[in-house]
Amino acid sequence: MSSHSTRSSKIRSHQSLVRNTNHEIRVFGYCRVSTDMQVQHGLSLDAQRAEIERYAVDRGWIVEEIFVDGGFSAKNTDRPAFRRMAKAIKDADGSIAAVVVTKLDRLTRSLRDLCTINEDLLEPYGCNLVAIRDGINTFEPVSRMLLPFLAIIGQIER
Numbered sequence: 001m002s003s004h005s006t007r008s009s010k011i012r013s014h015q016s017l018v019r020n021t022n023h024e025i026r027v028f029g030y031c032r033v034s035t036d037m038q039v040q041h042g043l044s045l046d047a048q049r050a051e052i053e054r055y056a057v058d059r060g061w062i063v064e065e066i067f068v069d070g071g072f073s074a075k076n077t078d079r080p081a082f083r084r085m086a087k088a089i090k091d092a093d094g095s096i097a098a099v100v101v102t103k104l105d106r107l108t109r110s111l112r113d114l115c116t117i118n119e120d121l122l123e124p125y126g127c128n129l130v131a132i133r134d135g136i137n138t139f140e141p142v143s144r145m146l147l148p149f150l151a152i153i154g155q156i157e158r
Helices: 003-019 036-043 045-059 080-091 111-125 141-157
Strands: 026-033 062-070 098-101 128-131
Touching: 026 045, 026 080, 045 062, 045 098, 062 080, 080 111, 111 128, 111 141
Parallel strands: 026 062, 026 098, 098 128
Antiparallel strands: none
16 A cells, blocks of 8 residues: 555545544444344344444444344345445545444455445545454554455355
8 A cells, every 4th residue: 555545544534533523433333134043143133233332332432323234145235224324424424434343244245345335435435444353443554454355255255
């Protein structure tokens, strides 16, 4: 990554905080399950929602809304709550600092979709991505670098 793109990302992240005049970090959560099997392995929608809320509270972040897609695969982004979240990020004009998910594969299992989400939705609006269990937090440059590698793993596991 060039120093210019790193600098641009830092500026965009900072802009999302500056636009929020109360200096509060406002985030969206996103939860998804596609099968009953995931519910049995601790990935239920309620468990995901609770983990996102707990993570945000521990950091003093405000969860504006948690978007929930139950019964949808992560093979593409054609999901009702995901589309509503994408529109809400755009409408928020940079005031949403991050999207928080429990695991990256709850958002997508497609490398192509992850790149599209990051480049066309998150970065232009100064919005970061936090995948709690994967240790991804794109407020940090190292996480931005690791994001595609984790997406590849998620795609393989699909």
